[in-house]
Amino acid sequence: MDTLILLVITGLGLGALYFLVASGLSLIYGLMGVLNFAHGAFLTIAAFLGWEAGRRISDGTWTGLVISALVGILVGATVAVLTEVLIIRRLYERHIEQALVTVGISLAAVALFEGIWGTDPIYTDRPAWLTQTTEILGARIPNDRFVLIACAALVLGGIVLFLRKTRYGLIIRAGVENRHMVTALGIDVRRSFTLVFAIGGAAAGLGGVLASVYYGYVSAHLGSVLLIFAFIVTVIGGLGSLTGAAIASVLVAVLQQFANFYLGGTGDLVVVVLLAAVLLIRPRGLMGKAA
C-alpha cells in the first residue's frame, strides 16, 4: 500500500512538471497551429537564470527559491515573446519552416547553454524541508512533490480563470476553435498569439525552476528531456486542449512510475507504447477536437 501511494504521489509530482511544459505547447498549437520545438529552450534558460539569481541572493533558502521561480517565470515569458515576435510571427501558416526553425533554436540553445554553463549537470541547493520526506499512510513522500503539485494546480487554475473570465481568454478560446472567424469579427488575433506565447513561456519557466528542484540539478539538456514527454502528453491529451494536457500529464507520469517500479525500468517504453495506442485508436487524443 505504501509503495502504491509513493508511486502515485511521485507520479503526480512528475506529471505536474509535464503539465507546466505541456500547457504552453498545447495552447500554442491550439491557437496558432505551431509545433514549438523551442519550448524546451525556454524552460532551460529560465532554470539556469532562475538558479543564478536565487543562489546569488540567498542560496538554499525559501527566499532564494521564490526569487528563482519569479526570475524563471519572467525569463521564460520574455524569451518566448521574443521568439514569437522576432521569428515565429513571420512564419505563420508555414508549418515546415516553423518546425525547422524551432528545432534549430532548440539545438543552438543547448550548444549555447553548454558553452556558458558546461556540459555536466550543476547540482543545486534547496531549502532543507524540500530534501525531507513526509509520511502518508506509511509511505515516505519527498516533500518537493507537494510543491510541484501545488504549483501545477495553481497554474492550471490561473490559466482556466484567465481563459474563462477575461476578454483575451475569450479570444483565445474562440481562436483555438476557428481563428479565421475571430479575425472576421474584427479582432487582431496576432496579439493573442504573443500573449499565449508569454503564458506558455512563463509556465515553462516555472517548470524549469521546479525541474531543478525535482531532479536536484540544472543542465543544458533539462528542457530537451522534459519536452519529449510534454509533446507525448500534449498528443495524448489532444492538441489544443488544456484539460486534456492536465489529465494526460497525470496519466503518463503515474504510468511511467508504475512501469519503472513493477516492469523493470520500462517506464519510457510504456509511455511510447501508450502514445502509439492513442494515435492508432483515437488520433485526436483524449480531449482534442475532431479533425
Add this chain to the structure above:
Amino acid sequence: MSGPVADEPILSVRNLYGRIAGQQVVEDVSFDVPATGVTALLGRNGVGKTSTIKSILGLIDRTGEIRLAGERIDRAPTHRIVQRGVAYVPEDREVFGSLTVAENLRLAERDRSPRRELVASLFPDLEARREQRAGTLSGGQQQMVSLARALVNENRLLLVDEPTKGLAPRIVDEVADALAEAARTAPILLVEQNLLVVRRLAERVVVLSSGRVVFTGSAAELLDDHDRVQRFLGVHDEREAA
C-alpha cells in the same frame, strides 16, 4: 465614421482576382454595391460567390481594387476591414461551438455601445439561450447567432453568405425577416440561392459565372426573365431554387 456621399456606392469592386491554394477562384470581377438596400450576388454552385465575399474581406489571397465608401481597403488586413464597419455572416454560420451564445455575442462586440437591445428584439429566442453552448443549437438558431454577431455593432456594410442554406421553411422566413430589418440599418451584399428570398429582399443583383460578372441590374428584371434565370442560375423558376 463618415457616411458615403449621395449616389456613391458603399462598396466598389474593380478587377478583383482571388486565389485559394494557387487556384484562381475569382477572375476579373467588378461591381458596385449601392449605399442602401440589399444587393444579391447570384450564380450557380461553385462560380465563386463565397470566394468573392472572402476576397473582399481579405480572407483569401486577392488582387484588385476594393473601395469602401471611396476608401481603398484592398491592402488592409481582415480585422481592419471589419473594424471599418464591414460585418460578415459566413456560409455555414461558423459560430464558436464551445462558447455560449452570450460569449459568441460578447466576442463580436467592437463598439462602445453595442446594440444589445436590437439583437434581443430581433432574436428573442437567443435571449433565453444565452448560457447555452452554441454548438448545441439547431442550424436555425446558429444562424441567428451568426446574424446577431454581425448586427450587434453599427455597420456600414453587411456581407451575408447563404444565410438560409439548409434551413427549414419557417426558419427561412425568420432569417429573411431579420435581414429585412437589418437592411434598414446598413446596406447588404447577400449571397443567396433561394430566389424567393432574393425577390423579397434584393433590389439589385450581380450574377457571376465562371468567376466573372455576367449580369448586373434590378432583381425584378432578372427574376422575371425565365430564360436568364435558367441560363445564369440553372433553375427554371424561383420555387425550384427555394
